[in-house]
Amino acid sequence: MPIPREPPPSVQEILAARSGEEMALNERYLNPQMGRIVRTLGFDKAWSGGEGAHLIDADGERYLDLFGGYGVFAIGRNHPEAIAAIEQVLAARTGNLPQLGVTLLSGVLAARNSGDGVPVLRALVGLKVALLILGAALAIGLGPFASGDGWAALLTGMTLVAAMAIQNAIHRIHMSAAPPTTIMTGNTTQIMIDLADLMRGVSADARIAIRSRLSRMSGNAAAFAAGCAAAALVYARHDVWCFLIPPIVAGCALWLRELRDPHSGT
Numbered sequence: 001m002p003i004p005r006e007p008p009p010s011v012q013e014i015l016a017a018r019s020g021e022e023m024a025l026n027e028r029y030l031n032p033q034m035g036r037i038v039r040t041l042g043f044d045k046a047w048s049g050g051e052g053a054h055l056i057d058a059d060g061e062r063y064l065d066l067f068g069g070y071g072v073f074a075i076g077r078n079h080p081e082a083i084a085a086i087e088q089v090l091a092a093r094t095g096n097l098p099q100l101g102v103t104l105l106s107g108v109l110a111a112r113n114s115g116d117g118v119p120v121l122r123a124l125v126g127l128k129v130a131l132l133i134l135g136a137a138l139a140i141g142l143g144p145f146a147s148g149d150g151w152a153a154l155l156t157g158m159t160l161v162a163a164m165a166i167q168n169a170i171h172r173i174h175m176s177a178a179p180p181t182t183i184m185t186g187n188t189t190q191i192m193i194d195l196a197d198l199m200r201g202v203s204a205d206a207r208i209a210i211r212s213r214l215s216r217m218s219g220n221a222a223a224f225a226a227g228c229a230a231a232a233l234v235y236a237r238h239d240v241w242c243f244l245i246p247p248i249v250a251g252c253a254l255w256l257r258e259l260r261d262p263h264s265g266t
Contacts, residue, residue, distance in 0.1 A: 019058065020046050037189050050077030121174050124166055125254050131163035132247035143240040163246075191217055 009017070018025070023044050026035045038044050046058040053076050055063045065077075075082060094105050138156040145153040194210045202210065234242040 019048070022046055033190075033193070036193055040189055040193070052076035052079070121170065122254070122257075124170050124174075125250070125257075128163050128166040128170070129247055129250045129254055131159055131166065132250055135160040135163060136243040136247050139240045139243040187217055188221060191221060 023035055023039075026032065035044070045055075045063075047055050048058045048060075049056040050065075053065055055065050055077070057063070089105070092105075094103060096103055096105070135156055138152070138159060142152040142156060145156075147153065148157075191214065194214050197210055198207065231242065234245065
């Protein structure tokens with residue numbers, strides 16, 4: 001006589017039973033280095049949910065997530081249309097991921113997102129140049145700013161942030177093999193953690209991995225710092241007119257790319 005089995009717990013039941021163990025589970029099974037970074041930054045929260053641009057912690061406190069446009073978070077968390085699309089795909093019961101063969105859905109999605117021949121990379125770089133030009137026009141036309149909290153300063157800043165977000169997307173999508181062109185807080189924090197690990201002593205294998213990571217990241221961080229210093233000097237001498245430099249540099253890069261390969265950009 002078969003022994004009756006209890007049904008497995010649902011995902012909601014599992015999450016409810018292990019609530020509060022996020023950092024401990026990450027430390028033991030996933031990425032302890034990331035755990036150290038988020039603790040250093042004060043982000044070791046117990047997130048209980050997400051709605052659009054907000055994260056919600058275990059106490060019900062809502063946090064505005066300013067990583068909008070960062071990968072899949074461009075549409076926010078738990079977007080109802082995204083959930084509905086996933087449910088439709090599951091309901092279709094497609095023969096997904098065959099080891100030998102191809103599937104229809106991936107081809108259909110690729111065709112719909114191809115832009116019908118629109119050069120995607122060229123369009124992204126062009127949009128970035130346009131935003132840099134707009135940011136420069138706002139900075140020169142509305143600046144210098146009496147307050148960083150005023151609408152003029154915020155509008156100018158957000159325009160330039162949008163340009164930087166596109167630059168980040170270009171690197172992640174089209175230039176992922178190249179060194180990162182944007183430096184985030186996590187990079188600097190990782191460098192400091194690696195230096196601390198070398199000072200306190202780690203295993204030989206870990207030391208090799210840390211030195212390799214430092215050699216890659218330190219050069220980028222140094223170049224970023226040098227660029228910041230140069231920008232500060234130009235700003236001190238020429239005030240808001242320094243904002244003309246980024247669109248000129250980006251425009252020249254786009255022009256040179258077109259000269260080198262007029263059919264590139266897809």
